[in-house]
Amino acid sequence: MTDEARSDGTRADGGVLGALRFTWRIYERFEGHDGSAMAGYVAFSAFLSLFPFMIFFFTLAGILLGPEDSRAALDALFDLAPEHIARTLVPVMDEVLGQRRGGLLTISALGGVWVASNAVEAIRVAFDRAYESPNPRGFFRRRLIALAFVLLAALTFTVLGVLIILAPLGFRLAREYLGFEVPIGVAYLRYAFGLVTFAGFLYALNRVLPSRSPKSRNVWPGIVVTTALWVAGASGFSIYLAYAPSYTMTYGAFAGVIVTLLFFYLTSAMLIFGAEVNAALMARRGDVGSQTEEVV
Template identity: 25%
Template sequence: MNSNVVVFFKKLIKRYTAHNIAATSAQIAYYWIMAFFPFLIFIISLLTYTKIPAGILLEYIAKIVPASSVPFIQNTINQFIINRSTTLLSVGMLFTLWSGGTAVNALAGGIHLAYNSKPVKPFWLSRLTAVLYTILLAVLIIVLMVGLVFGNRLGDYIMESLHMNKGIFMPIWQLGRLIMPFLALIAILYIIYRIIPRKHLKCKNVWPGTVVVSLGWYFFSLIFSIYVDNYSKYNQLYGSIGGVFVLLIWLYSSCMLLLVGAEINSLYQELKTNHVIRKIERIRTT
């Protein structure tokens, strides 16, 4: 293995321990799980006032979260639908913003630590910034869902308006819809790693962590889902709440990947800067 790669991984492992990523990931996951179900309340409350069936929401959630958590989420969704009210809509939105904002604050703290940058101050400004990031994330998720749900109709409308051949362009459009969640993930991660550190970062120094985390999250979710569905005994150990533990572990691991991505970007930039400095010093001494 290339010596530079070995050095990079050794430094990354030291950063993982020194920056206490495991504990920070647990903190972020705790607040995300608190925001997850209120966010579902908010989305489902909106859907029940439209002609879009709530089953579509579950269909796309099932593609993201581990399969063992889907029955628990489905039961929760059914209860929300039965007890639909405007109060749930308001409370769900407010609680999502508060819990999500707290999770974003914890995530931002981990990213600032990775870059050794200063967080937003004072407290009210950092809270407001975190809420704005949460709203941005929620909007991106809603836009993604709308794109997935109405993708066929949108494609038909565009092709009819532009007089395009559906036989040629519709398969391409369908392929685009399949990779849309992955592209959305890359876009969200890029925004997080580009904006939160509050430092001047070159675009090329943001991509390594973005790509690694995107691919890592995809393959981790796939492998973890296979493991839970075939080898895990969570449901036997914990009964009906086994799905909650699976969801917590998945969220915890996902948060850990997010922080590791920030460490990768920061370390990559640091090593490149050190290389440039050494090169300049060699030129001066010659």
Template identity: 25%
Template sequence: MEKSRRPLADTGQTARSPLEIPRAGWKQVLLRLYYTSEENHTSLVASGIAFYSLLGLFPAIAALISIWGLVSDPAQVEQQFALLNEFIPADAANMITAQARSVSASAGAGMSLTAIFGLLLTLYSASKGVKTFMEGLNIIYGEKEDRSIIKRTLLNLGLTLGMILMVIVTLFCVAVLPILFSFLPFAGFFAYALYYVRWLLLLGMITLAIAVLYRFAPNRKAARWEWLSIGTIVATVLWIAASIGFSIYVSNFGSYNETYGSIGAVIVVLMWFWLSAYIVLLGAGLNCELERQTSRDSTVGPAKPLGRRGAYAADSVAGDESQPS
């Protein structure tokens, strides 16, 4: 006798959040994620993001140090770049630190003009990377870009400025707070605590940056935070693990300097950017497939029926499939 079909609810069609999707539904989600990552050419999109991120790296360093120099010693920013040694290969960290040292050494009377020039250059270059991220996330979420050029430009600049602000806030907490706490009682305790708190702060900023990209960058009605959280957490954890793993690989097994000579460090940074972009896009793909697993409205605002939610992932139910549609 033929077995009756498993009820749709068993795979998560009635789930109100990703946590309500059962194991069978998760298997479908992960299988579709594998297929759609190939179909969407995620690796190729990540390559474009990595290229534009590399173009914006050095102007970003110049702008950060220049802006910081308006209120404090620019050398403090250079010192905080030592944190990179914990995450990325030594060659890449040394290249970035050397650039930071060069910029901080030249900081002087013309600091305001340098800050303005560096900031404009950063916005131009870094916004290219954010724009590519927006295009990549549209591909991942199955959306077409039809926002007006004004809205798109303002969103692009807003996201770019937001990312820069996150970096500045992080640097402030890491570089300035220890100085302020040194004047308080129990300064030694605060210094010891901040040594560990700064890593939590860095982790929090990375998580927030990824979540903001997922929420606002795609051309769709925004998903509720609970439908963004799983992909955000997975992307953050994978990024940290992959960065540390890549650093270990390059330090012990890689031969970039022998192969590429003097530009070996540049290639390492480019590869790290590609790896980072790929992981962020993969997290977005996971969120997309989780939304497609349920028939409930996963977007912000009052619940709407299928086809009227303003997002392909929310309007498309794939929970009863074993292959991507």
């Protein structure tokens, strides 16, 4: 293979032109694998799974932390979401949780695990297309992995919620008992916690979900791209909704649901695009098969 061409058909020229050409190649892969349609599929599955997952998360956090702290952890997680998304979801979540007590909540949580695993399966299908995995796993194996991811997500968000709750308490104790004034910028550490957790979860998704997984060193470019796009997209989305609230006139009472679905769609598209970045880089290096490995 010469320096002028790669196995994926792109030229090897560098500089801005080469970067633009390679970015276009990633977009072609994204569209060629029906990335837009798959993002809609993932977003719809995630939206249907959101409240069952939150019931499971609330139940698990209640077991580990107690009812009051589990509610505080849930509120802390919603604080990380864009304002308009949180305003839509929090009242509904309060209503759903308020109607369930004791054994009924536990039964709902168990059902929520299965429903939430459908969203994980949707991501797996999208990743298999992006990474061009030849042979998907069997049904029971796929479901076990999806259920394990639901549990992992609930545990991860519980820990994240606790860290967000404990950080202000730690800052206050440091000020009162040690005389140490915490810098103002440290208050933004909760967003850093959120980003690190998000990146770690993306790593697990890219390594485990595809039927033929990329090696560890090959997933980080896509994770960086997805995280950067998500931060920029979430910020831009919040600014747009704050200064151009015309969606309320277009969708009326359904505006909150539509905005939430749109946010999920954009997040799903960024997730799939990151996988396409990894796959395109692997193809550019040569033999894709040498860059992947079978995962149980």
